[in-house]
Amino acid sequence: MFGNKSFMGKRERLAYEQSFVGKYQKLVRKNSFLFFGLPMMLSIALGSVLLTNFTSLRYERRDEKVQEMSEDEALNMINNRRKVDIKDEYYKLQGLLDEHEDWQPKRVERLPGESDNKW
Template sequence: MSFGAKKFRSRKQQLAYEASMAGKYQKHLKKNPFLYFGLPFCGMIVLGSYWLADFTQVRFDRDDRRVQEMNEADIMKVKKNQRKFDIKDEYYKLQGLSEEEWEPVRVKRLKDESENVW
């Protein structure tokens, strides 16, 4: 225990401190630490989880509104507007796109930078 850890109080100051709310709480805390510290702490955690449950429920309700069950008419409409899919056509499209969109370009070197030629 270091010297500065416990505050020095005169007899009069000590009696005034013990009569105050903080002094009474400190006295009870030393006798029953769980009752005066642990139980309120656990109670706040439980009450907080119930309080936050409303906020999480709002988020889940919003997500449920976004994802809804489709009826048969909506499914038929989606299938009718769908284009035909052929894997070979998609493959050739991807091959053509990769060649057209970019071209290898050498990056200019700084004045004192080496060329790194092997």
């Protein structure tokens, strides 16, 4: 109970009440919404308005990179596609196409008496 409030003498109290903080605290006690709540809400609203400029600038720069494709460019892309061979794609993914072009998967020879594990 007593830990929250610090003791102030008469001179300290008068000096505190004459300072900006003391005057403001007195006004807040009289009308807290007008002197504390309203400035807080206005600063949040103003910050939101100012920050929209920064975020819109970010998205506008991103949109400049993306361009609309004309009909001729789209048709050229469709007609100039390369043919896909599933075997070549598999070898590319495995990294085997450049080094071992003639590589084929092969079953490992089993030792005599060892199970083949065929289903």
